[in-house]
Amino acid sequence: MPNHENAPAREATPDRALRTVLGKPLADPQQLPPQAHPDEPTMGAIRAIFLDVDGTYANYGVVPEGHVHAVRAARAGGHKVLLCTGRPLAMLSESIVEAGFDGIVASAGAYVEVDDEVLLDRCFPAELASRTIEALDAHNAAYILEAQGSLHVAPAAEERLRDIIEEHFQKSPDGCAMGSSAILGNLSVTTNRADVSFAKVSVFDAAIPVERIAEQIGEGIAVVANSIADEGRHSGELYQRGISKADGVEVASARLGINREDTIAVGDGENDLEMIAFAGVGIAIEGSPPDLLAMADHTAAPPHREGLVAAFADLGLITVCPGGLDGQETINPRLYRRTASNIAAGDLPDDGEQDSQ
Numbered sequence: 001m002p003n004h005e006n007a008p009a010r011e012a013t014p015d016r017a018l019r020t021v022l023g024k025p026l027a028d029p030q031q032l033p034p035q036a037h038p039d040e041p042t043m044g045a046i047r048a049i050f051l052d053v054d055g056t057y058a059n060y061g062v063v064p065e066g067h068v069h070a071v072r073a074a075r076a077g078g079h080k081v082l083l084c085t086g087r088p089l090a091m092l093s094e095s096i097v098e099a100g101f102d103g104i105v106a107s108a109g110a111y112v113e114v115d116d117e118v119l120l121d122r123c124f125p126a127e128l129a130s131r132t133i134e135a136l137d138a139h140n141a142a143y144i145l146e147a148q149g150s151l152h153v154a155p156a157a158e159e160r161l162r163d164i165i166e167e168h169f170q171k172s173p174d175g176c177a178m179g180s181s182a183i184l185g186n187l188s189v190t191t192n193r194a195d196v197s198f199a200k201v202s203v204f205d206a207a208i209p210v211e212r213i214a215e216q217i218g219e220g221i222a223v224v225a226n227s228i229a230d231e232g233r234h235s236g237e238l239y240q241r242g243i244s245k246a247d248g249v250e251v252a253s254a255r256l257g258i259n260r261e262d263t264i265a266v267g268d269g270e271n272d273l274e275m276i277a278f279a280g281v282g283i284a285i286e287g288s289p290p291d292l293l294a295m296a297d298h299t300a301a302p303p304h305r306e307g308l309v310a311a312f313a314d315l316g317l318i319t320v321c322p323g324g325l326d327g328q329e330t331i332n333p334r335l336y337r338r339t340a341s342n343i344a345a346g347d348l349p350d351d352g353e354q355d356s357q
Helices: 065-076 126-138 155-169 178-184 210-217 245-256 270-278 290-295 307-314
Strands: 048-051 080-084 103-106 111-114 117-121 142-146 151-153 187-189 200-205 221-224 236-240 263-267 281-285 298-300
Touching (some): 111 245, 117 245, 126 210, 126 221, 210 236, 245 270, 263 270
Parallel strands (some): 048 080, 263 281
């Protein structure tokens, strides 16, 4: 089991004074229903499933058909399914949310929405935002300031940023950059970025490693690998220290009245560690970082093999049969494997490459 003593601490409840980007009312934390005792899992309970997007639910921004069917079948059975992603709302295309979800945890836990109600919406404090932009600009970084309703890039970095993102998504198995549209389509070239409120920063290129930029920014900042296009140490994601996806799992499951032991988290990246550790059941995608694989209870096949179908079936969330999911959705069951048994990858056809993050 990896040592997580230095992992960022989570805030237990949302701050009542937090602003909302989309103008929706912020829930009063005192109105959140009490959570059931986490040591008492319930038989046949409604489960809350939290899905990372890149490399878990989608591959290069494209959601496989089997995953759409699995989400719909699980929800039809009464379970709650939520996206839990490092992306802000502005990076979630219609195709990503098409299946229908009970809520979204965005910006790696900075934003939480359940049943169209905003429960958390945390942006960088002004002083931290100023230090962050100054350090990034000093090292000629190509980065996006991510708000829930907008994405911002510096004029001097726009062309370089677009080239990097398009090149990454062209690595998809079909060679199509379709997944890049959710990012580039909402990108605003912003000269005065000091006036922008943002929840997270995605860095796609910089003159020095992003870890060193984080050190120069100083107190209040943390860094993980870029979950959309990991280009090595000169790319990454900057977020407020103390915020994680586990915040979203905790707050959303409390709002839904679901026991912590009845939560399921699925992910493949560094920013999924806390939620995998927090959830009642943690599932890591094959090829995830070693710490995440060690933390998880199960593994699942990557999205190009529609691994969530087998994972959902193994946990009793859906039924896979020759006629389809729960007798309604038509699928090809031979592509799916059981996650708990860790069947070797060679036992099934490898029909494409996986988005590494």
